[in-house]
Amino acid sequence: MTTPSTPSPAERKFHLPPVGTFGPFIALLIACTFFALQTDRFLSGENLSLILQQVAVVGVIAIGQTLVILTAGIDLSCGMVMALGSIVMTKFATDLGLPPGIAICCGLAVTMLFGLVNGLLVTRLGLPPFIVTLGTLNIAFAITQLYSSSQTVTDLPDALTWLGNTFGLAGTNVAYGTVLMLMLYGIAWFWLRETASGRHVYAVGNNAEATRLTGIPTHRVLLGVYVLAGLFYGLASLLSVARTGVGDPNAGQTENLDAITAVVLGGTSLFGGRGVVLGSLVGALIVGVFRNGLTLMGVSSVYQILVTGVLVILAVAADQLSRKGVR
Template sequence: MSTDVTSAAAEFARRQQSPLQRVQHQLHRRPWLSPLFLLVAAFIGFFIATPTFLTPNSMGILLQQTAIVAALAVGQTLIILTAGIDLSVGAIMVLSMMVMATLAKDDGMPGILALLIGVALAVGAGFLNGLLVTRINLPPFIVTLGTLSIFTAIALLYSGGSSIQAEHLPRLLNFLGEGFGIGEFRITWGIVVVILIYAVMAYVLSQTAWGRYVYAVGDDPESARLSGVPSKRVLLAVYTVAGLVYGLAAWILIGRAGAATPNAVPDANLQSITAVVIGGTSLFGGRGRLIGTLIGALIVQTLQFGLSQMGVDQQWRVLATGILVIVAVAIDQWIRKVKS
């Protein structure tokens, strides 16, 4: 009887909601809906503005450009879900890339061994960030701001500030830049690896106890701790797994760029954070999905690619990205005010 009364009350409350409140509730339950709408609108707008935008060749290039940001955004999503932020994503990726490329240059070391060492270094860098956050209780912003400078400096010192071209590297390190075509539409193996990363991490977050712990820690760390969740171990694991993803992103970047350079993707940090926020993951933690992050990464690159095809200056593209971030955070704030 009480169940029927509760259901009736819920139905009555739903009918009393205004259309705007219903939209707010839907976005609270499915935060990836608003970025999906924005992505579709962007595709339509750019197609009208420049008919070459939706050609198979252009779409292949767009996906290749999205792969790096999308990969980095996976690790960034994990950390933001715990109400943290990682400013060192690009530095870890570049350091990992330069180490694996330098070790393997001109057959100095087998490609597989250099790759494993580079990825292990990225895992270690993420682990270090996690240790500083969980053991010394430093704010994630301060920790990763510091390690951003440290890892960037190490990468420059180790590489001597010079680039290593593809012809000096073993095929394994360049492999993810290869691919296959369907007509003019080309898919690289790097894109395939990014899709696999998303599939695995989406399963882990939605179907495992560890994934539920990540959301619990981000939503309310004290309540999670009192409920028996090992909050510090979960946080440490989050930063470590993020490091692993950054190491894989370094491998993808070598294939995409056709070289290893210490100055690669200078705005990787901004782009990864932008993709996560636009994708509906809350900066306050505890809410968000990787599908939204993937859509967010596509939006970031679609905006850059479409405006570039229209001949818009880089400064205006940066301005548009900044506006998107502010709008996305404002929408997140509004969604969080939803009344149950």
């Protein structure tokens, strides 16, 4: 009688992921196939590039949201923090006459400051992330409206809108903002997968107390996650400004739910500790594909919202069932 050999570390590292990991990709392929059969315009290069441009802002916000949800938290303030960052960038550049680079850095600093506040309230005072970020959502909204006087900021320097420009690729115009989004996902994926600090994020989400007992500073990890999430919201601010060409104080009012939707559809567990950041990109694309495809088919936007809601419920239900180990 032979005893099965223990797999080597290399074998454990390169094993195939579970079938559930492919769920979001399969859903995306099915959606693309369906809409390709319904309209010839769907698979055109320009339309696919347009989908990527449309999901870029939510896609980058979803990176930060993924980090927070991996720690078993949630950030409801992300959309309004993004809007505040865009207003700070644009008004600092137009009203104060600061160089665009400095104005952008100021906007990033503001969004990271909000991330720091969220993190401190969660770690130092032990407040629930849901309540903390619900409060900072309203604070960010009020500051945005007061500072902008509820007016759109126009006449922006070209440097602030440069990411909205396009370049030719295989006969298709691709926005620089799309390239930035893909690069950010690549960086986030590598960090979470290949670095010790990235793996600590998963550990905290799995069991914060057990992680603390192993010597990992859980509060520091959580604080870093919220600050890093704020950085991604700031980069999303820049993408929003580049895409619209203005600083819009009314932006960001639905992006928080859109980002959470993308993360959930991408397979990240709302209970923390499980998920792949690239899945959030796929989740954002699923929503973008459905909205774009239904629009091409002439379907009312009300049905687009309905389909998105159904997809979210199905994704959360699948996550819940998998946690319970339903056979």
